[in-house]
Amino acid sequence: MPLSLSGLARRATGEFDRLLAALARQGQELLSPGREQRAEIVRLRAALAVQSERAERLERALAEQSAALSAVSRQLAALVAQLNEQLLPGIDERIHETERDLARLATRLLRADQEAARRHSRLETAEQRIADLRERTGRLEQRTAIWRELQADVARLGEDLDALRSCAALQAGEHRAAEQEQA
Template identity: 45%
Template sequence: MAVFSGLVRRVAAEAERQVRGGIGLLVRLSLEHERVAELERVLPAYGERIRRLEETVRGQDAGLRALRAELDSLIAQLNDRMLPRVDERMDDIERDLAILATGLIRTGKESAESTGRLDMAERRLAELRGKLAQMEQRAGLWRELQASVAQLGDDVDALRGRLAPHAPAGRVPGAPAPAQ
């Protein structure tokens, strides 16, 4: 019977443990029931909030769609008004740039030609300045020669004046003798 009494004790201990576990489960279920009751009481309020949020979102969506349609319309109008003019302006600008580039190229060529002409004119001017210096030098020499000739003439006249009373008639002093 000792085996039987040990077995009874084990069964009694297991039954007690199961009863205590069941009581704990009942306590938890009663707490859960209170939470479920609380959630069931709050659930309609959340449902109403969700419904209002959905309506607000639908209203905002409709407003955004209307705004998007209006923006699309404005963009289409701007494109209709601006794009043809933009193309015209771009064509005008391209034409103006081509004219400007052509003018710059011509100016560059003319500038190169002008530079060549200017260099040639500067060389010619340098030559003329050299010739002018030579002419001034020659003119100075000529003036000196004229002054010397005039001085010589004065000296000859002075000599004639001094020799004239001593010279025979008809003979010019300093003149070569007549050939015979």
């Protein structure tokens, strides 16, 4: 949406420039005192005032959108920081717990070797637990990968917002510079 407003701002500026050029041309023609020419000057001044007000409204709208984009960017950054603080440590802790569980399970399997009679049933139980733990570890790793992709997407979105904001600021600066040159 900022791009369409900037297009409107460019069109308003173009119209403003055209009206100023017309006013300058007609100003030269108006050196002879005639009532028709004076009426045209009044009309052009009114049109100039309307265009100036329109340009000011567009500038205000662009400033409001820039502020809104800044607020969204800040909210996204705060959300990412909050999610990092809350989710990633928990995921990392779960992975570490799973690794510790796997280490404990391996130790138990080594000790179970001493009892031949119970060995077979304990081995089946241990294999089931290992499969469950591997499955949990795989799911946790998938979630971690998805989370990291989400972070990258949010970072790219932040960069896109920054680029849009800088484009809007550049266009507003160009508009002001054009007004100053004409003044």
